[in-house]
Amino acid sequence: MRSSRLWRALPWNVLGVLPFLLFALLFLLMPTANIVAGAFVDDAGGFTLKNIFNLFTPEIINAFWLSIRLSFASALIGCALGFAIALAVVLGGLPAWLRGIVMTFSGVTSNFAGVPLAFAYVATLGRVGFVTLLLRDWFGVNIYALGFNMISFWGLVAAYVFFQIPLMVLIITPAIDGLKREWREAAEVLGATGGQYWRMVALPVLGPSLLGTLALLFANAFGAVATAIALTGSLLSIAPILLFNQIRGDVLQDPHLGYALAFGMIVITGISNGVYVVMRTRAERWIK
């Protein structure tokens, strides 16, 4: 009797999610944990912080710093332009059909990243690209003579922004939808100007969403590697390419440094995603 009650009290329901947990454990959690653990272990298998300290060489610091600046610049520009487009579509008094088109197009272009994006970019701004020739033949401007370089910092930012803007549009549009008409009316009744409404009501409400999405876009760019590899042929020293080369051929002469490098990337994307989650909970207080 007693044992049968115990038998029934056991959480048998959990069995139903066991296949999923096994899948997540084997192909998501354990591989990541393995890398993180590897970052804190020396050749003999003992605990060490040496690998983390070894990250602080000029080469690796520069790679991380370049990655951070690249991700931040592309996230900031993507955020600003995406926000402007989303505002225009939702509140700008534009024809309603435009919104559907913009949203579908954003869905497509946010998934059109990686290698094909790099090709599109080369075909546009490469040495014989469409826009390069257009500017040269029609306006007499040779952007390469002016010092433009596709695989420079701003060249890469321009390529990354291509998938950042649509992501911003997709995420921020629901937040703008959540701005209640009553708030604007209440502000106007109390004598607020349009500028005051935006500064004191709308932007504070949207603030957490904007900051959170900025963090998400940052993490999105930070982990991206295919576009950069296709553009630069893995020459550019950004953190993910450094790690890619390390996995391919142990270029750092120390496998443990590779784990530390990967751990550093997890820390950075983890922090920015943490910011996103916190900001989203804060944003949901207003937007229901």
Add this chain to the structure above:
Amino acid sequence: MKRILSWAAIAVGVVYFFLPLVGMLEFSLKMRRGEYSLDAYRSVMGDPQFQATFGYSVVMACLTIVFGVLVVVPTVFWVRLKLPRLRPFMEFITLLPLVIPPIVIVFGYIRLFNTSSWLPLTGTTLGTDFLLMCGYAVLALPYMYRAVDTGLAAIDLRTLTEAAQSLGAGWITVLAKVILPNVLVAVLSGAFLTFAIVIGEYVFAALLDRPAFGPYLVWAGGNKAYEPAALAVMTFALTWACMMLIQLATKFSKHTRMPR
């Protein structure tokens, strides 16, 4: 004034997005000197490497979709029906693939499943293919999970399940004949998104050393002039088709659903 600014924002977006698209389209047509032609496309289509890698990636995408559906649908169903307290945990787990960079995950695979490990998946071709499929399923997990979760939220899960069970259906029958048809649209949109993600994926395939479409794209980018642009146009068309199919599926569902 507001409307002018709005149109200006849209115009900036149009210029920014259409120039590269027009650029790649124009470039892909320029293979023959002095006139537009489809030579680059013909060259791509005739390349046996293209046929092999593209075919490989299509098969991998389909396998990933089947695998993903088999893992996600029963799990979401069970959590919604029996373990609703587990939902925040599930949300967290399925968000992780967006947090951990893919390159780190595949690095972990190489460490964990190498030939001298307890589960030497990378030792055989079949094992590596399976590993690659699991990796793709992980990449698609955030999208698949959310699509199915939203789909299941829209139906009366408990009543449907109890009705089926009182008619004598077992769990598998409930899932396959009652639940799945009801969330088919959600599953389909997850599936097309998975397809779009898998088809051009580079990092997983390159580091696991499998002959997929992504590594072929990079190789073509380094060795050919006009073909990469043609490949980019084709990939863009494919992505567009996937998104259109998602919209179509959603629209289709609005007509089949009974008014309540």
